[in-house]
Amino acid sequence: MATQQMRRSRDNEEQDEFPLTERVVRISRVAKVVKGGRHLSFNAVVVVGDMDGHVGIGMGKADAVPDAVRKGATAARKNIIEVPRQGSTIPHDVLSKYIGSVVMLKPAKPGTGVIAGGAVRAVVELAGIQDIMTKVRRSTNPVNVVKATFNGLKELKDPAEEFAQRRRLYEYGRERERERAERLRMRQARRAAQQAALAKRQAEAAARQAAAAPTAPPPA
Helix, strand or coil, X not given: CHHHHHHHHHHHHHHHHCCCEEEEEEEEEEEEEECCEEEEEEEEEEEEECCXXXXXXXXXXXXXXXXXXXXXXXXXXXXXXXXXXXXXXXXXXXXXXXXXXXEEEEECCCCCCEECCHHHHHHHHHCCCCCEEEEEEECCCHHHHHHXXXXXHHCXXXXXXXXXXXXXXXXHHHHHHHHHXXXXXXHHHHHHHHHHHHHHHHHHHHHHHHHHCCCCCCCC
């Protein structure tokens, strides 16, 4: 009982944080043949979003349509992502594939609107994208199209963050190159010092041998 109350309070906090809008993309009836006959149930694909950069998708299955929609909305709330945007459109092109569906998302100029089909439109509109051009290729199954669109939105990158990350990687590479060059210089200096010390010891040994050698008698 306490666990259910904690879950309900957490769900209420999430709803307060993001005032989400639900949209049912598809409801399909599924029949399962069992020993006593055919058992009918319903599948619902639900998209939730706050129209301000947050969107999630989920699927629910139940014996009644309202229960399936409720389960799908609950699953979608647990799967919310933040979509990077550039004004009223997306920052760059993206091509996403899920099973047999291929979805292309392209940025559009302000005033273009959402040029998309029903399944793609539900996802991008609830994500807060107002200007975008899309194209669905191959399979037009709404479930696959919704998931392909969702995966495409997950692949979007913020240009400023991407530039900063690449800058950090570049600076890190430069620092590693400097450290590698410094280690090489120290290694060469150490090797040169060892060679100089060896040459000095060899010269000292040769001098000692020359001093210890007997001198030849003067000629008569």
